[in-house]
Amino acid sequence: DVSSVDFKTSHDTYIFPGLINIAGFVPVLTTKNSRDFAEATKAFISAGFTTALITPVGLDDRIVDDRTLDQARANAKDSAYCNYALSVSASAGNVKSLDEEIQADVKYLFIPFQDSVSTQVSVVASHFTSWPEDKLIVTDARGSDLASVLLLASLHGRSIHVSGVRSKEDILLISLSKAKHLKVTCDVSVYALFFTREQFPGSTCLPSSDDQASLWKNLDVVDAFSIGSTPYELASELKKSASPWSGVKETLPLLLTAVSQGRLSLKDIKDRLHDNPLRIFNLPEQVHTHVEVVVGRRSLYSDGAHYWSPLDNVAVAGEVHRVVVHGQTVFLDGALTLSPSGRDTSSST
Amino acid sequence: DVSSVDFKTSHDTYIFPGLINIAGFVPVLTTKNSRDFAEATKAFISAGFTTALITPVGLDDRIVDDRTLDQARANAKDSAYCNYALSVSASAGNVKSLDEEIQADVKYLFIPFQDSVSTQVSVVASHFTSWPEDKLIVTDARGSDLASVLLLASLHGRSIHVSGVRSKEDILLISLSKAKHLKVTCDVSVYALFFTREQFPGSTCLPSSDDQASLWKNLDVVDAFSIGSTPYELASELKKSASPWSGVKETLPLLLTAVSQGRLSLKDIKDRLHDNPLRIFNLPEQVHTHVEVVVGRRSLYSDGAHYWSPLDNVAVAGEVHRVVVHGQTVFLDGALTLSPSGRDTSSST
Ligand SMILES: [Zn+2]
Ligand SMILES: [Zn+2]
Ligand SMILES: [Zn+2]
Ligand SMILES: [Zn+2]
Ligand SMILES: [Zn+2]
Ligand SMILES: [Zn+2]
Ligand SMILES: [Zn+2]
Ligand SMILES: [Zn+2]
Numbered sequence: 149d150v151s152s153v154d155f156k157t158s159h160d161t162y163i164f165p166g167l168i169n170i171a172g173f174v175p176v177l178t179t180k181n182s183r184d185f186a187e188a189t190k191a192f193i194s195a196g197f198t199t200a201l202i203t204p205v206g207l208d209d210r211i212v213d214d215r216t217l218d219q220a221r222a223n224a225k226d227s228a229y230c231n232y233a234l235s236v237s238a239s240a241g242n243v244k245s246l247d248e249e250i251q252a253d254v255k256y257l258f259i260p261f262q263d264s265v266s267t268q269v270s271v272v273a274s275h276f277t278s279w280p281e282d283k284l285i286v287t288d289a290r291g292s293d294l295a296s297v298l299l300l301a302s303l304h305g306r307s308i309h310v311s312g313v314r315s316k317e318d319i320l321l322i323s324l325s326k327a328k329h330l331k332v333t334c335d336v337s338v339y340a341l342f343f344t345r346e347q348f349p350g351s352t353c354l355p356s357s358d359d360q361a362s363l364w365k366n367l368d369v370v371d372a373f374s375i376g377s378t379p380y381e382l383a384s385e386l387k388k389s390a391s392p393w394s395g396v397k398e399t400l401p402l403l404l405t406a407v408s409q410g411r412l413s414l415k416d417i418k419d420r421l422h423d424n425p426l427r428i429f430n431l432p433e434q435v436h437t438h439v440e441v442v443v444g445r446r447s448l449y450s451d452g453a454h455y456w457s458p459l460d461n462v463a464v465a466g467e468v469h470r471v472v473v474h475g476q477t478v479f480l481d482g483a484l485t486l487s488p489s490g491r492d493t494s495s496s497t
Numbered sequence: 498d499v500s501s502v503d504f505k506t507s508h509d510t511y512i513f514p515g516l517i518n519i520a521g522f523v524p525v526l527t528t529k530n531s532r533d534f535a536e537a538t539k540a541f542i543s544a545g546f547t548t549a550l551i552t553p554v555g556l557d558d559r560i561v562d563d564r565t566l567d568q569a570r571a572n573a574k575d576s577a578y579c580n581y582a583l584s585v586s587a588s589a590g591n592v593k594s595l596d597e598e599i600q601a602d603v604k605y606l607f608i609p610f611q612d613s614v615s616t617q618v619s620v621v622a623s624h625f626t627s628w629p630e631d632k633l634i635v636t637d638a639r640g641s642d643l644a645s646v647l648l649l650a651s652l653h654g655r656s657i658h659v660s661g662v663r664s665k666e667d668i669l670l671i672s673l674s675k676a677k678h679l680k681v682t683c684d685v686s687v688y689a690l691f692f693t694r695e696q697f698p699g700s701t702c703l704p705s706s707d708d709q710a711s712l713w714k715n716l717d718v719v720d721a722f723s724i725g726s727t728p729y730e731l732a733s734e735l736k737k738s739a740s741p742w743s744g745v746k747e748t749l750p751l752l753l754t755a756v757s758q759g760r761l762s763l764k765d766i767k768d769r770l771h772d773n774p775l776r777i778f779n780l781p782e783q784v785h786t787h788v789e790v791v792v793g794r795r796s797l798y799s800d801g802a803h804y805w806s807p808l809d810n811v812a813v814a815g816e817v818h819r820v821v822v823h824g825q826t827v828f829l830d831g832a833l834t835l836s837p838s839g840r841d842t843s844s845s846t
Contacts, residue, residue, distance in 0.1 A: 269666060273673050292641025295648050296670065302651040303677035317618060321645065324622050328652035 160444045161469060164418055166198030166437035168425035170335060171311050171374035172232070175392055177206030177223070178216040185220075186227040188392035189490055193230040194479050195397045196439035196468045197421075199493065200230055201429060203311075203376070204237040204258050212239050214250060221492065228490030230473075231434070235286070235494075238267060243274040255429060255494050256284040256309075261293045269296050276300050284429065288312050298325050298332060307331035309428060312376050314340045314355040316362035323369045333428050335372035335420075336363050339379055339395055342402050343458055353381040364411075371428060373420040375399060388456035397451050397468075398459050400441055404466020408444045432496050436475040442467055451482070509793050510818060513767055515547030515786035517774035519684060520660050520723035521581070524741055526555030526572070527565040534569075535576040537741035538839055542579040543828050544746045545788035545817045546770075548842065549579055550778060552660075552725065553586040553607050561588050563599060570841065577839030579822075580783070584635070584843075587616060592623040604778060604843050605633040605658075610642045618645050625649050633778065637661050647674050647681060656680035658777060661725050663689045663704040665711035672718045682777050684721035684769075685712050688728055688744055691751050692807055702730040713760075720777060722769040724748060737805035746800050746817075747808050749790055753815020757793045781845050789819040800831070 169192050176182040184206075192200045202220070204211035211217050211234065220234055233255040236246060246257070257279045259267055279285060286309045289297045294310065298321060301308040313319055313334045325332045341364065344357040355363065363370065379395020403421075406412040425431065443466045449459035471479035478486040518541050525531040533555075541549045551569070553560035560566050560583065569583055582604040585595060595606070606628045608616055628634060635658045638646045643659065647670060650657040662668055662683045674681045690713065693706040704712065712719065728744020752770075755761040774780065792815045798808035820828035827835040 269669055269673070292644055295641055295644035299644050299648040299651060299670070300673065302648060303674060303679060320618055320622075321648070324618070324649065325652060330652060 160442055162414055162441050162443060164196065164414075164439040164441065165422050166434045166471075166473065167196045167421040167439055168429070168431060169197035169200040169230075169375060169396075170372055170425045170429060171337075171376040172197075172200035172202045173206075173375065173377040173380055173392075174202055175207040175380060175390075176209065177202070177204070178209045178211060178219045180219060180222075182223050183227075184392045185223045186229065186488060188396075189227075189229040189232065189488070190484060191393040191396035193471060193473075193486065194468070194484050195399050196441070196471055197396075198230050198434055198437050198439075198471070198473055199431060200232045201255055202232055202234055204235045204254075205260055207380075210237045210239075210260070211235065212237050212242050213245055217250065217253065224490075224492065227488045228492075229484075229486055229488050230490045231493050232490055233429075233431075233494040233496075234492070238271070238275045240268065240271045243271070243278055246278070251280055251283060253494055256286045259285060259287040259289065259297065261287065261289045267293075269300075272297060273300055276304050276306070281306055284309060286311055290315065290318055294318050294321060298322075298330065301332065302330050305331075307333070310334040311374060312337050312340070312378065313370070314363070315359045319362055319366045319369055323366055326369060333371040333424070334369070335374040336370045337376045337378040338373050338399050338402055339375075339382065339458075341373075342406075343382070348382065348386060348458070351382055351385045353378050353385060367416070371420065371424045373399070373403065373417070382458070383456050386456075389454070391455035394455055395457070398449070398457055400439075400468050401449055401459065401464040401466050404441055404443045405464045408465035414443075432493065434473070436472065438472045439468060440470040440472070442469050509791055511763055511790050511792060513545065513763075513788040513790065514771050515783045515820075515822065516545045516770040516788055517778070517780060518544075518546035518549040518724060518745075519721055519774045519778060520686075520725040521546075521549035521551045522555075522724065522726040522729055522741075523551055524556040524729060524739075525558065526551075526553070527558045527560060527568045529568060529571075531572050532576070533741045534572045535578065535837060537745075538576075538578040538581060538837070539833060540742040540745035542820060542822075542835065543817070543833050544748050545790070545820055546745075547579050547783055547786050547788075547820070547822055548780060549581045550604055551581055551583055553584045553603075554609055556729075559586045559588075559609070560584065561586050561591050562594055566599065566602065573839075573841065576837045577841075578833075578835055578837050579839045580842050581839055582778075582780075582843040582845075583841070587620070587624045589617065589620045592620070592627055595627070600629055600632060602843055605635045608634060608636040608638065608646065610636065610638045611661075616642075618649075621646060622649055625653050625655070630655055633658060635660055639664065639667055643667050643670060647671075647679065650681065651679050654680075656682070659683040660723060661686050661689070661727065662719070663712065664708045668711055668715045668718055672715055675718060682720040682773070683718070684723040685719045686725045686727040687722050687748050687751055688724075688731065688807075690722075691755075692731070697731065697735060697807070700731055700734045702727050702734060716765070720769065720773045722748075722752065722766070731807070732805050735805075738803070740804035743804055744806070747798070747806060749788075749817050750798055750808065750813040750815050753790055753792045754813045757814035763792075781842065783822070785821065785824040787821045788817060789821070791816055791818050
């Protein structure tokens with residue numbers, strides 16, 4: 149048994165606690181009988197993520213009220229392969245309708261700015277006033293929108309998590325805010341750390357190489373790594389096949405290869421995929437839940453899946469060997485042996 | 498003698514204390530032997546402004562260091578017709594060089610964003626750190642830049658004055674910030690209250706009529722009225738003749754006409770051209786210094802000057818009748834009878 153030690157060496161194998169996917173993207177979220185919840189969480193657990201916070205914004209739908217929350221919950225129930233938490237997205241129309249019941253049933257309030265939605269300052273301000281102080285607010289704001297949201301957070305003295313930071317200017321604003329003790333945390337998409345728009349002409353969801361360099365330089369400001377919708381968007385922008393699996397299993401191979409190159413430490417990963425997410429999102433520990441990874445053994449990336457990956461036939465030096473949940477091996481050497489038994493932990497504190 | 502009463506009625510004549518021009522625009526500021534300082538301050542005093550804070554940004558030059566400050570000071574000395582204060586403009590290069598002597602010699606630090614200058618967040622942050630906490634910072638930031646500057650002000654817990662606000666979004670951000678007790682003040686250019694870009698096709702320095710309506714609606718958020726460079730810019734954009742006099746003498750006729758129409762009160766004007774500027778910029782009172790104005794007598798605007806005005810041959814219902822400085826009448830019925838005896842009050846507190 150490898151339990152009770154969160155972090156242990158054995159040959160070239162290391163053991164992480166069960167990882168947290170803080171920005172789980174489910175493309176079709178609220179359509180009745182969507183299978184995306186099952187597929188996405190199957191991908192998550194195969195990648196070492198034993199808990200996922202589901203971003204309440206899908207490809208064309210979002211969780212904004214009782215009805216859409218119920219539908220997403222119905223899609224998740226009995227089909228989720230890992231523990232999950234649901235959240236709700238702010239809109240101009242739902243300031244008043246996010247009542248105490250919804251507040252209690254979700255993990256956080258998401259304030260969206262990307263994908264043709266740009267929440268007006270007046271709307272953001274209303275949500276800041278009505279959303280309970282003890283519940284988190286998460287946003288994907290960038291540039292001017294980010295400055296506005298951080299200003300409101302500062303004025304309200306409340307905490308905010310910024311998801312998917314990818315520019316020099318934005319990481320600087322967050323760094324300055326942290327230096328002045330604003331309660332701000334942030335995550336960077338793993339794809340934004342390893343791929344650039346120069347490498348994939350035609351992509352707009354990736355940082356420029358200049359912006360990417362500033363993300364690496366400010367890694368101490370980055371509280372968490374995420375997956376988010378970036379891999380799905382990248383595939384779509386390049387007219388390749390996209391899937392709920394897109395970019396999920398690539399996470400640890402990318403990060404562990406950076407470890408083998410000396411660009412990251414194992415602690416950097418554990419901090420940003422477990423310790424900090426647990427703290428920021430106030431999540432329960434999962435006992436006897438571990439991920440065994442192998443570092444340094446070079447192989448060509450391939451997971452035999454039917455979707456495009458920027459890692460297809462690229463050499464990596466790290467992989468997930470085994471995932472253990474509650475003492476049971478659920479994933480071993482590429483094979484998932486698990487029924488959908490993930491629990492809804494949205495309301496747990 | 499009308500002294501000791503700041504505000505008094507006599508027929509249709511009212512008496513203001515000497516007004517403060519908080520954003521005095523001098524087109525050619527630091528070129529040796531420029532006469533713009535004399536012309537601008539002659540206009541100011543003829544318009545009822547007995548003190549002017551000179552914006553440290555001219556048409557193509559700015560006050561950024563010891564040399565340019567000395568040159569502007571030399572241009573002002575013995576040629577200013579009203580009291581004046583000089584300030585310094587932030588740049589990427591002068592964070593370190595704005596030493597204690599310069600700090601003591603100027604009224605405020607100006608952080609410029611308009612006119613092709615856009616100060617980077619990192620530069621703004623450095624200036625916020627090094628500029629003394631007890632000295633004011635003024636900015637013309639808008640939109641995203643304004644949000645960033647307000648964020649930095651909030652994080653530093655320091656006061657900031659925003660000059661030339663002209664959009665709905667910006668007045669909203671400032672309103673929200675004030676509601677949360679951020680130490681922010683702002684001014685609106687008088688031209689922005691009375692002219693729109695719809696009225697002057699081809700102009701970009703004026704608000705849209707929609708934005709203008711929001712400025713009037715949020716007048717309680719507006720601490721001061723200013724002149725600024727808007728009138729000069731408007732004339733230039735319309736390819737009309739511009740001058741240091743542009744838009745200066747139009748100020749009280751525009752505001753007093755609004756009083757005669759019931760859109761403004763005399764107190765609204767006194768608050769925003771005297772009381773609040775005195776407090777915000779920590780200026781000394783000028784004793785026995787008054788402006789007599791006439792309200793309600795309709796006439797065609799004309800000041801016989803050789804530059805274009807949007808008020809040329811427009812009916813107004815207010816004008817400056819007399820300006821008294823230290824008990825002496827210096828302007829009466831259109832005629833200026835004064836030698837250049839303005840004092841430098843930059844360091845006064
Ligand atoms: Zn265990
Ligand atoms: Zn743990
Ligand atoms: Zn609050
Ligand atoms: Zn094995
Ligand atoms: Zn007097
Ligand atoms: Zn007074
Ligand atoms: Zn400070
Ligand atoms: Zn008279």
